Amino acid sequence: MATPNTLTLELQNLSCASCVGRAQRALESVDGVAEAPVNLATETARVSLSAPATTGDLANALDRAGYPAQRDTVVLDVQSMSCAACVGRVERLLKATYGVLEARVNLASERAFVTYLSGSTTADALAAKITKAGFPSTLREDSATTGPRDKEGEARALKHKALLAAALTLPVFLIEMGGHLYPPFHHWVARNIGQTNSHWFQMILTTIVLFGPGRLFFAKGIPALLRGAPEMNALVALGASAAYLYSLISVFAPDVLPPGTANVYFEAAAVIVTLILVGRWMETRAKGRTGEAIRALVELAPDEATVEVEGRMITRPVAQVITDEVIVIRPGERVPLDAEVLHGNSLVDESMITGEPVPVAKAQGDTITAGTVNGTGALKARVTAIGPDTMLAQIVRMVEDAQGARLPIQALVDRITSVFVPVVIAVALLTVAVWILFGPDPALGLALVAGVSVLIIACPCAMGLATPTSIMVGTGRAAQLGVLFRRGDALQTLQAVDVVAFDKTGTLTEGRPELVAFDVLNNMPEDELLGLVAGAELLSEHPLAQAVLRGAEKRGATPAKLENPKVFVGKGVVAETEYGQLAVGSYHFMHDQGISMSKIGERTYALRKSGHTVFFAALGKRLVANIGVMDPIKKEAKQIVQRLENDGLEVAIVTGDDATTAGAVASQLGIATTCVEALPEGKAKMVAQLQAGGQKVAFVGDGINDAPALAQADVGIAIGTGTDVAIEAADVVLSSGALSGVVNAFEISRRTMTNIRQNLFWAFGYNVALVPVAAGVLYPVWGLLLSPMLGAGAMAASSVLVLSNALRLRFIKPALKEAT
Incomplete structure (x- = not known):
């Protein structure tokens, strides 16, 4: 019987002895739990469990x-992973740890994302376990200050190794292969150097290559092989060792081998190591570029800030600034921290955060974001967020989480790579056996060449890199365009969406009503009557009242000072003027005040039909004005809707407004489907109805009332200028309020998934096509046998090709520029 493991768990919601009893019974009901005493004072449970309990x-x-x-989630930096087999090994180790709920390992970013039950283990223990298995690991610091791990030093070291190996390998290659390619050269070597001396010279240089620059393959591959978890380094070590040891036997004990088979393959061993070092160097350089976008985000915030202390300006490291301190941002400087403007006016370039190229005007009361660039005006601002709480830090974390995501398409890769390396070794052994049994003379030499070629060419590097590199580059470019994927799998789901449903207010419209019609029905001058109406609305906080006040200001009308104003919440307002009592309000409010509404006429009906909210003004008992207020449609909305429809997507409006208002907006934008008069839960039901026919739905919204629909949709897209509740419920966040971000999100999803499919097609197709060639299937017909050197070159090239293809995603253009 297995020895029980003991876990200490930290529980929530414990408040009394009965809670303790229920929690303990719940734990002990799990098959495999021996005992689970719960401590109310420490709010912990100590669980003894064994299989089958998990x-x-x-x-x-x-x-x-x-x-x-x-639950706790940590990010670990993991080194020495070289292929998909390494990823699988690290994931299995983490998932086998009691307490771990989820583990995702990303080869491209060399990170592990681990979620575990608090108290059951620690981040240090997880890192130590991976390190012991041969993958040095450390707990990742706050990404907002560190960014992706710099690959420059690693690339530089690999470059030196590759160049040294190349310099040592070149003479070996020329001596051995030169003689095959140009027979007179072979005779010259035999005559002037001698065959024995030539073999000794090749052996010395190859030994230096293998145990100098190439030592890393043996240092990592052999232990992995002995642990029963072979990976790329193990395949390289096996292939190079086979060629090297066979050559040593041919030099020192040729009689051991069958007659005619004592040949040297030193050049194969040396060239294999050299080519793979070159490939690893190029791969590392390319990997470094996959993190450029997030690294650029991290580097946006300056290291120092100018702080005002008792009237003096002091330069202080950003890390030492606290909230509520006052900072000064001079013209042209980057904003060091999130803050609220206290004094000054300026245009701030927020393109690096929002993806929108037009600078944004900032004045007293406006917020400014760390990393953005101040224009020509000086600003004084109060710090509102520091360190990991700044918007920039949150964006970086969001992007990193998305980059570490495991897309559904990755499941196929995982299943194949989990058994790939052992299968390759078995195929190589089978290849050797078949050649020895059925191959022509010299069968043993040909068997060695074929077996080594299979081992080398089948390294699963490209498979392991195919998906994560595209995700890293795609989500990084998305962040630069103001699109933040909070859930990585939304990247795949979004490209399969059939319907895009928009909330209306604040999403398709500006979310702030404006006065667009003021029809005077008596002989009073417009500015005088509008001044009276504005004066009556001064005390009201209703959005329509604020629209009238803004409209009066724009039209140059001064709000009049009225006597005895009375506000009827949600209905209207009355006040005394020199012309008698003024009433401003809805149709029903006017009727209740005893005012004849016979003059509303066709103009009022026309305004209502076009989506305006219409209310009225009366002096005494006479109607004197029709007032039309409308929430303006965002200027880019029609263009974005057309772009989505051109891409084959159905567009719908899901809103709480009435059919007339929603229909007017839909008509102007060319949207056929409208779902109206929906409460928050009603919006979610309407999204569910759209989904009922088997369609995948993306919902775009910005308000608290949109949160249920955002959560219900297959992909929820929140406007970043909206509420925190909406953003938390969404899968994708647009860091600016621009609707162009919706099209950017779809474009990035489509292009990234296409890129992943291309990478996987190449990675799988490369192995499917070339492993049989390496094994020698073409030899009986055409006499072709793939050289291990060509295999090494092809293997290295496959990884570089996958990375280079992923890097093309850096050049995705903003959708709005394409649409204009």
């Missing part, structure tokens, strides 16, 4: 009981 079973039992276990 960490997930414990978490699920506690969730159902209402006492969820506290």
Whole structure:
């Protein structure tokens, strides 16, 4: 019987002895749990468990009981991963740790994202476990200050190794292969150097290559092989060792080998190591570029800030600035921290955060964001967020989370690579056996060449890099364009969406009503009557009242000072003027005040039909004005809707407004489908109805009332200028309020998924096509046998090709520029 493992879990919602009993019974109901005493004072449970109980079973039992276990998520930097087999090995180690709920490992970013039950293990213990398995690991610091790990030093070291190996390998290659390609050269070597001396010279140089620059393959590959977890380094070490050891036997004990088979393959061993070092160097350089976008984000914020202290300006490191301190941003400087403007006016370039190229005007009361660039005006601002709480830090974390995501398409890759390397080794052994049994003379030499070629050419590097590199570059470019993927799998889901449903207010429209019609129905001058109406609205906080005040200001009308104003919330307002009592309000309010509404006429009906909210003004008992207010449609909305429809997507409006208002907006934008008069939960039901026919739906919204619909949709897209609740419920966040971000999101999703498919097609197709060639299937017909050197070159080229293809995503253009 297995020895039980003991876990300490931190529980939530424990408040009394009965809670303790329920939580303990929930844990002990899990098959495999021996005991689970719960401590109310420390709010912990100490669980003794063995198979078949799993960490997930414990978490699920506690969730159902209402006492969820506290969860922690950490990010680990993991080194020495070279292929998909390494990723699988690290993931299996983490998932086998009691307490771990989820583990995702990303080869391109060399990070592991681990979620575990608090108290069951620690980040240091997880890092130590991976390190012990041969993958040095450390807990990642705050990404807002560190960014992706710099690959320059690693690339530089690999470059030196590759150049040294190339310099040592070149003479070996020329001596051996030169003689095959140009027979007179072979005779010259035999005559002037001698065959034995030539072999000794090749052996010395190859030994230096293998145990100098190439030592890393043996240092990592052999231990992995002995642990029963072979990966890329193990395949390279096996292939190079086979060629090298066979050559040593041919030099020192040729009689051991069958007659005619004592040949040297030193050049194959040396060239294999050299080409793969060159490939690894190029791969590392390319990997470094995959993190450029997020690194650029990290570097946006300056290191120092100018702080005002008792009237003096002091330059201080940003890390030492605290909230509510006053900072000064001079013209042309970057904003060091999130802040609220106290004094000054300027235009601020927010393109690096929002993706929008037009600078934004900032004045007293406006917010400014760390990393943005101040224009020509000086600003004084109060710090509102520091360190990991700044918008820039949150964006970086969001992008990193998305980059570490495991897309559904990755499941196929995982299943194949989990068995790939052992299968390759078995195929190589089978290849050697078949050649020895059925091959022509010298069968043993040909068997060695074929076996080594299979081992080398089948390294699963390209498979491991195919998906994560595209995700890293795609989500990084998305962030530069103001599109933040909060959930990585939304990147795949979005390209399969059939319907894009928009909330109306604040999404398709500006979200701020404006006065667009003021029809005077008596002989009073417009500015005088509008001044009276504005004066009556001064005390009201209703959005329509604020629209009238803004409209009066724009038209040069001064709000009049009225006597005895009375506000009827949600209905209207009355006040005394020199012309008698003024009433401003809705149709029903006017009727209740005893005012004849016979003059509203065709103009009022026309305004209502076009989506305006219409209310009225009366002096005494006579109607004197029709007032039309409308929430303006965003200037780019029609263009964006047309672009989505041109891309084959159905566009719908889901709104709480009435059919007339929503229909007017839909008519102007050319949208056929409208779902109206929906409460927050009603919006979610309408999204569900759209989904009922098997369609995938993306919902775009910005308000608290949009959160249920954002959560219900297959992909929720939140306007970044909206509420925190909406943003938290969304899968994708547009960091600016521009609707162009919606099209950018779809374009990035489509292009990234196309890129991933291209990478996978190449990675799988390369192995499917070339492994049989390496094994020698073409030899009986055409006498072709793939050289291990060509195999090494092809393997290195495959990884570089996958990375180079992914890097093309850096050049995705903003959708609005394409649409204009």
